[in-house]
Amino acid sequence: MKRVRLKILCTSLFAVVLFFASCKKEDDNAKYNSKGTYIPTKIDPFSIFPAELGMPSLPSDNPFTIEGVYLGRMLFYDPILSYDSSISCASCHKQEFAFSDPVAFSPGAFGLKTKRNAPPLYNMAYSKHFFWDGRANNLRDLVFEPIQAHNEMAMTLPKLEGKLKNATRYIDYFNKAFGHEPNLVDMSKAIEQFMLTIVSNGSRFNRFFPGDSIQLFNMSELRGAQVFNGLVHFDPVTKFTPGADCFHCHGGELVQQQNFNMGGLANNGLDDVLTDLGYGGIVNDPKKYGTFKAPSLLNIALTAPYMHDGRFNTLDEVIEHYSDKMKFNSPNIHTLISSHGGFQLNLTTEQKANLKAYLMTMTDNKLITNPAYSNPFKK
Ligand code: HEC
Ligand code: HEC
Known part of the structure; x- marks a missing residue:
């Protein structure tokens, strides 16, 4: 009796194994539909975006696929996108610096330089405003700006399309990801896919947020959090403020x-006389002159130099600006900064050190070492 049972068990196990083996085979075949067209492998967005950050709203006509994201990553790292094949997106957006550039103005094709500092790239899926002046709101269209800018990649679109069509490494990939030969629309969609997958959530700060795991921080960092998240409130006698808002x-x-109406767009008092109109120049509104997108401070320790023109080389200089060197006469300075009666914050040496320590907790080492974002041509 026992033997019979064992035999049945063995046979059914064998059947199960066979079943899975045949499934696997079918799966492989399922990469091609009945007409022989390759079907790319979908990526579940929940495997990209962490629960703590939530699910961003994603473009409905450009679902993530393994092939699409990989193609975008190749294009991001490929100098073929520039006129003389000398500059890639990654020449100015370097992974080790959270995809920013450690120089104030990046050299583009023919040695010309950018007019603003190259910002870091991460968590773009959560953003609807791009560039320092917020002039772009869609990554797919944005891609064509650096490609065509004379001081970045200096490329013409017909020439680019020709180069892509002739690159053997792309013919197969475009076909797999989008079912077409290389073309510019699919190029921009692939780069969009790749950029949307760049997520930064691995810093100690992100584990600390919203502040209920205080054991993750030392005293200095905790005090820094109070400076950062405290309101400006001067003691009438000593003019000491516990918070810097x-x-x-x-x-x-x-x-x-x-939100651009809640401080997401602001003039943070850098200059009495404006040299860059920022968002005001885009919408042609003098009341917005000198306003810029407030950047994320995640990875801030990696992304020097700071501000739209890279004027500050260190976080100490940034903190000194907010504490002691605010230009209250700057046109359109934000009320959150100017409404304290025009006093400099005059943070103490200790407050400054603590604030800096807090900012340093925002570095995500996983972002800068994640092989999924690295140069695919360097193995
Ligand atoms: C020569 C340097 C250079 C190259 C090459 C370059 N960029 Fe940039 N990138 C910049 C600069 C500078 C800015 C800021 C421009 C501004 O705000 O006016 C920027 C801004 C951006 C932004 C906006 C980020 C944000 O949060 O606002 C994105 C996205 C971006 N670049 C992606 C790319 C992609 C994709 C490529 C390749 C197709 C590329 N860049 C090539 C220098 C460069
Ligand atoms: C009213 C809004 C506002 C407040 C308040 C504010 N910032 Fe900013 N911050 C901005 C804007 C806008 C920029 C970009 C300005 C530019 O480049 O022209 C910026 C830029 C920065 C940068 C440079 C980021 C980069 O990638 O280059 C750092 C660092 C920074 N702020 C830290 C702070 C700290 C620390 C405080 C508190 C003491 C603070 N900010 C208060 C709006 C604000």
Whole structure:
């Protein structure tokens, strides 16, 4: 009796194994539909975006696929996108610096330089405003700006299309990802897919947020959090303020105010006389002159130099600006900064050190070492 049972068990186990083996075979075949067209492998967005950050709203006509994201990554790292094949996106957006550039103005094709500092790239899926002046709101269209800018990639679109069509490494990939030979629309969609997958959520700050795991921070970092998240409130006699109110414009787990009407767009008092009109220049509105997108401060220790023109080389200089060197006469300076009676914050040496320590907790080492974002041509 026992033997019979064992035999049945063995046979059914064998059947199960066979079943799975045949499934696997069918899966492989399922990469091609009945007409022999390759079907790319979908990626579940829940495997990309962490629960703590939530699910961003994603473009409905460009679902993530393994092939699409990989193609986008190749294009991001490929100098073929520039006129003389000398500059790739990654020449100015370097992974080790959270995809920013450690120089104030990046050299583009023919040695010409950018007019603003190359910002870091991560968590773009959560953003609807791109560039320092917020002039772009869609990554797919944005891609064509650096490609065609004379001081970045200096490329013409017909020439680019020709180069892609002739590159053997792309013919197969475009076909697999999009079912077409290389073309510019699919190129921009692939780069969009790749950029959307770049997520930064691995810093100690992100584990600390919203502040209920205080054991993750030392005393200095905790005090820094109080300076950062405390309101400006001067003692009438000593003029000491416990808080510097950074969080209104750089708040939440993305350390960025997304709403342009709530501090997400601001003049933070850098200059009495404006040299860059920022968002005001885009919308042609003098009341907005000198306003810029408030950047995320995640990875801030990696992304020097700072501000739209890279004027500050260190976080100490940034903190000194907010504490002691605010230009209250700057046109359109934000009320969150100017409404304290025009006093400099005059943070103490200790407050400054603590604030810096807090900012340093925002570095995500996983972002800068994640092989999924690295140069696919260097193995
Ligand atoms: C020569 C340097 C250079 C190259 C090459 C370059 N960029 Fe940039 N990138 C910049 C600079 C500078 C800015 C900021 C421009 C501004 O705000 O006006 C920027 C801004 C961006 C932004 C906006 C980020 C944000 O949060 O606002 C994205 C996205 C971006 N670049 C993607 C790319 C892609 C994709 C490529 C390749 C197709 C590329 N860049 C090539 C220098 C460069
Ligand atoms: C009213 C909104 C506002 C407040 C308050 C504010 N910031 Fe900013 N912050 C901005 C804007 C806007 C920029 C970009 C300005 C530019 O480049 O012209 C910026 C830029 C920065 C940068 C440079 C980021 C980069 O990638 O280059 C750092 C660092 C920074 N702020 C830290 C702070 C700290 C620390 C505080 C509190 C002491 C603070 N901010 C308060 C709006 C604000």
